Amino acid sequence: MMQAESELFAGPDRQRLVVIGNGMVGARFVEELIARGGNDRYDIVMFGDEPTGNYNRILLSGILAGSHDVEDTYINPLEWYEDNGITLHAGVRVTAVDRDAKLVRGDMGIIEPYDVLVFATGSSPFVPPLKGLSSHGTEMKEGLFAFRTLDDCDRMIGFVPKATRAAVIGGGLLGLEAARGLLERGLEVHVVHLRSHLMEMQLDAPAGHLLKATLEGMGVRVHLDKQTSEVLGEHRVEGLVFADGTTLPCEMVVVSAGIRPNVSLALDCGLMVERGIVVTDELRCPGDASVFAIGECAQHRGQLYGLVAPLWEQAKVLADRLAGRIPDASYTGSRVSTKLKVMGIDLAVMGDQDPADASDEVVTYSEPARGIYKKLIVRDGRLGGAILLGDASAAPVLLQAFDRGTELPDNRAELLFQLAAAEGVTGIADMPSSAQICNCNGVSKGALVAAVEAGHCTLKSLCDATRAGMGCGACKAQVQQVLELAAGDRMQTDPSVHYYVPGVPLNKADLVTAVRERGLRSVSSVFAALAGGHEDPGSKAGLASLLRTIWGKEYDDERDARFINDRVHANVQKDGTYSVIPRIFGGVTTAEELRRIADVAQKYGVPMVKITGGQRIDLVGVRKEQLPEMWRELGMPSGHAYTKSFRTCKTCLGSEFCRYGVGDSTTLGVQIERRYQGLETPAKLKLATAGCPRNCSEATTKDVGAVAIEGGKWEVYVGGAAGAHVRKGDVLVVVDSHEAVLTYMGRFMQYYREQAKYLERTYDFVPRMGIETLRSILVDDSEGLCARLDEAIDAAVDAYFDPWQEAVAPVHPSQFADALEPVGAGSAS
Template identity: 35%
Template sequence: MKRKLAVIGNGMAGVRCVEEIYRLSPDAFEITIIGDEPHPNYNRIMLSKVLQGDTSITDITINEFSWYKERGIRLLLGEKAVRIDAGSKKIFLESGMTIPYDELILATGSSAFTPSIPGIHKSGVTAFRNIKDCETMIEASESYRRAAVIGGGLLGLEAARGLLNLGMEVHVVHNASYLMNRQLDTMSADMLKRELMKQGMRFWMEKRTEKIIGRKRAEGLQFSDGTKLVADLIVLAVGISPNIAIAAHSGIVTNRAIVVDDYMRTSVPHIYAVGECAEHDETVYGLVAPLYEQGKVLARVLTGADTAPYKGSIPYSMLKVSGVDVFSAGDIQGDVEVALQQYNGLHGTYKKVTVRGGRIAGAVLYGDSSEGMKLLDYLKKKTPAEVLLEQAVGPGTGGADAAVIAMADHETVCSCNGVSKGAIVKAIAEDNLQSVEQIRDKTKASGSCGGCKQLVGAVLACALAGAIGAAKKVTPICGCTPLGHEEVKEAIIKRVYTDSAQVREELGWSKADGCFVCRAAIPYYMGMVDEGNRDGADHEDYEDRILGNVREVFFNTKDIQLPYPVRTEMSENYLQPSDVLVRDFGLAAVPAGWEVYVGGHAEHPVKQAQLLAVEAEEDMALQLAAACVQWYRESAYYGERPWKWLERIGLQPLREKLLDRENQEELLNRWQAAERTEMAWSGK
């Protein structure tokens, strides 16, 4: 018998979690979704586009009624849940209906924050939070001409742009000295303000509203400094308040929002929370990407699949106003240093990147946000600031096309839905996609906040022009993923993963548990990254310690992790024949000293080992051979034999790498660290 799953909230977070649950285990639950609006699941973030006239209500609907019906989901709309009895596992609705559950997800979202201002409840005052608010503003524009938007943040500016499009005279009232003061610095905010003034917006900065004037209907604002602003429509855009009343009344621990742990569990068993109503590690997220990340974790918890814990998200913002391109992520103020700051007056672009402790901490882009997703990826992976020197491209000089061409296939284009460049390019090629809308429908890229739409368009343009695309054919690691060894290795190197399950989930494995091939390969690559983060041997006694163990380990390579089991040979008498030339790694005594060989193979196909170098002393030959094994460990693909590895990387590049004494010493340091760790694990 199916377990009963109830979801209070028909918004983006709750329904996305249900989508993930259905994908992982379609027959696990009998699902009921309770929503207080009369509409099916829609994209609340795109309401600004509806108001601006760029799209319709139908276009922002994520799941039509048919979607629920096809999956056997019971959808209760226009219903308000008022109480939960955790003891009997029942939900009581305002209409008198009772809904039983085995597992319950609270996805109640948030409401527009209503400040304590006299007159706030007058007719003519509205928030900008849902479809009804949007319809109220459109209706008001037909009878009135002057609007005031309280709030110069992201939502306030999007509402203001929509009201301009509706033909209204728009005044934006903000209590700070510059716009979007939580996301921008003064430079980018000033550029933004100048552009919006050109579009027709008028600004009242550092103004605090004391009351809303008017007898029966709002007629304007009075500020604390005694000045007044006449307006027929007042729009509130000053923040959100998590909807936690039902949780608080039902004995569930709340703070600013419903308190959850790393697996989205509340204080009451079998009750979970995701989205804007959830508070994780004292943080409440109002952006779609974190909400989707929470939903994925919870879906795996409820279906019994392995999952890494939710450890928080990097907040980022993209302003969705026609003619304006703004991106902001991470920390751009406070205890950070400015690592990069570029202004191009000709192109009207600005770029600023901050660092903390030598690692990228925040970024602001104005006028060209094509590098936004790459910088966000750096933030998530806590990338060292040195990468900025490698990737330095001035704003406005390359644009979206240059950013797309520079991206690796595994890099994220749509952060909300976790869609990579490679996934988009593959979809374009396989399904002959010709528009951003087709890409959205196929991959979900640009289907949530819409901030990546420009970048998705650039990927499409580059793919259709042949600048990117089906490129080189990559042999997948296994049947669970289209990704090759190099792509997976690079992803693991750039990001700290807690376990193999998280790697498989975030890189889009088709099988949550993987197969015997990738279950071995992923831990190997993670282990090599972990080794690279450890300190090697101290330089003072480096030679004494390395030479004391290298001979023993060289002839007993099972004591260290390797991409493939190898065979080694050492011939100490050049007058007697040996198998050095058909071994993976070998040393042979010769009159001039010692020859070091690599890449032999005694079975089919038989391969003769290649001469790497000749060393005068045995110790130096042993060190070179050990460094070669270590480089094989670090750069070979899991399951790749040494002869195949050598054919792939080439003998000459290998010599250049290993005959550089500094490189050789670093490799030997890492060899020694790995050998010590393996010995410790084995108890030797």
């Protein structure tokens, strides 16, 4: 339909432009072309083999590390293509180019004729030919990943819980970024590098060694001069074997051994291909006047580029040329410089790493204890190259000197220290307005100042308006400095970072006060009173949690404010089925209970019966409609394994049977779980009791735990974790009875309910408050709160009811309906 229309309106000069590749360069080129009026000249067709619009690949490491959301990475959503009249074949792989007929052929029989063709096919991760990459010669072995696409990232994050140790093959920039992400997610990370120092593309040997020491200080294990020869494991990864005969056991392997330009299409259609697709200064493929190539796949004057800035420069030159703005625009190569963070460490590199000949002057400064290394290559009084590691404060000045080829001061130290020492605002203030701050999106200091003048006075709105800081994000600190300089008193911080939920402009303390003072007992009444009636869906579940904690039985429970799990009291799975986990107090069950569980599992054909880590049994893959009947037949209460609440109390055998036990951990665990079951909390609580310091039930790494010690005493731990974060809990108090354990645990939980942010786990809450402060408030009663906290937790315990009773009395007839049918149909209205 779109094609027919465009043909209809096509003037005699109108041409068909086909772009193969919808990555950061292909899409950037089309954006630049449209900005130059390219729509008047061309009907634009794009092919992209990923199913989404285009996204910022540079930020993938942030997603892996958990510091960015997927949403942060999107550059152009699918609507953008539609709005600009671009035909996008998303998720369609191009299979052939016929240059004689001027046709591009894609999957599913798609054929697009072209007048002008642009290759922006990018590159693919290079996977070295190791033994044992695949299981049974077909798919990649489970646990083995490349790190290139959103999908890779997704699958890696999904796999992290199954691994404790990961190996990253390749110690280049991308490999180290992958290592950072996995380290942040709590894995033991090994970087295996073929060369004798890290990041040899960007760093010289001394800088590489310094970086290695800094990374090791952060907990990364680095193996240099190590050639991987084999991946162990039959179906899933079990380890690596190296050429020197040594091995490394691990459950996860990320291959980041460089990239290779995607050239096979170009090769197949007879274009000149060396390492990349060869292009002239016009970015044209020699021998075919209508075919161009840009990006990581293109080879220009013998050089391949992998950093975004030069590639976007190519996109701009080609857009100038094809839009007819500058018909003789040409690309003459880029002086490569980059400023980035490697695992949080500042790094700026430009030009040459090493002197070209004896006449080059080399200036170095090294401070290993702080991980700082600086090196300048001075050539004819000008900057030929530089490395700044650990302290990139001199980078803006050096980048300018490098880009413009200006003469350097005779006292070279000025470059490294004086300007750096003057630092911050002065450095930025001295820069001319043409100086580029954001190298990804090419935003100058002048453009930022203009945007501030136009009223963008928070960091977020300034970044949104100019796109500065929206690439790799390394320049954000400088954008902030420009903002401070230009806005002065008008500068604002974005207040929403302090809100309890995004849709109500109050922090938690003020929100609680407003809710109490105005008697707001339902989520909709909070929106009406405090948010102008806007029922922000992203704020509902957080408000529901808070109101239930404040009002207990008096809470006006509007079910639509709950996440689906809390509406149907089960955990939604990726296929829309649910899991049923009945409560088994303290992990102690009976033959009769087990038989009932088995009968129900069999009767309802439950696809998987799983023993959980919390000492109970999970029936997974259940349809919504089956839930109430299964609960009824189980005759057991809900285990609350789907919600932000007290989950379980794991126990070890303890003194009743265990020959080492010094305390009765099973009885205590059952008491704890009976009392606090289902208690609503800001984030989930997992508990355990251990009958002796051997800690078999892992009580020291639970949100709340109790460990029996000699002399009939119990240590009460809080703030432990052994999930994505691993943290040993802090001892809140040592007591000498089960009753006292229950009291202190309850008091801590109530304080946590009142003070923690929504979704803040205890392992963040306890260090944020400080264990000393918590002891003083909850044990020494320094603020006189204890009696009230104890009363409040009693009330919350009293308000408990088993949500699975809704099997008998659903709150709404459709509560457990999978799908309803119409009652009639017709034509009258």
